[in-house]
Amino acid sequence: MPFDYLACPRCGEKVKAYRNPVPTVDIIIETDGGIVLIERKNEPLGWALPGGFVDYGETLEAAAVREAREETSLEVTNLRLLGCYSDPSRDPRQHTISVVFVATASGLPAAADDAANAVVFPLATLPERLCFDHRRILDDYLKNASPVTSR
Structure with a gap:
């Protein structure tokens, strides 16, 4: 694995720059009639879970609650x-690790922040x-969905 190097701010010596996956969250929001998906405003474009x-x-x-509210x-x-999802190719922009939550909400979603649209x-x-x-x-979620959420 190739390493990038940084300069030590104190002495200027070359030091290894370690690259680590970036933590993210995704939220399956259950609401009356189904789940909420957002249409992304930024690349990659398409439908996605809020997160x-x-x-x-x-x-x-707290990140899951914030991202749900923001989007x-x-x-x-x-x-x-x-569950947690960590395939290095799961996000084409960089290596992320997502912790996925399921939550409930009521009301109609309104797209904001990075979302162009929010639909149940x-x-x-x-x-x-x-x-x-x-x-x-979502396939993992559907395998474990209760009869109440399977409408």
């Missing part, structure tokens, strides 16, 4: 962990193509 990068000093749970204008509750999709009519690895995430 984004975890800010420094922020918990994963869908919904306040989520009943946050629970679905019935589980039976989810878009076939989704950004990143969100199809795999």
Whole structure:
């Protein structure tokens, strides 16, 4: 693995610059009639779960609540962990590790921040193509969906 090098700010000596995956969160928001997906405003374009990068000093749970609010204008509750996704190719921009949560919300989503659109999709009519690895995430979710969320 090739390493990049930085200069030590004190002495100028070359030091290894380690590259680490970037933490992100994604949220499956259950609402009356289905789940909320956003249409992305930025590359890669397409339908996706609401989510984004975890800010420094922020918990994963707080990031999930914040990203849900920022992209869908919904306040989520009943946050629970679905799983973690770490395939280095899951995001074409960089290596990310996503912690995926399931949450509930009521009301109609309104797109904001990085979302061009926010729509409630019935589980039976989810878009076939989704950004990143969100199809795999939703397949995992659907395997474990309760009868209440399977409408």
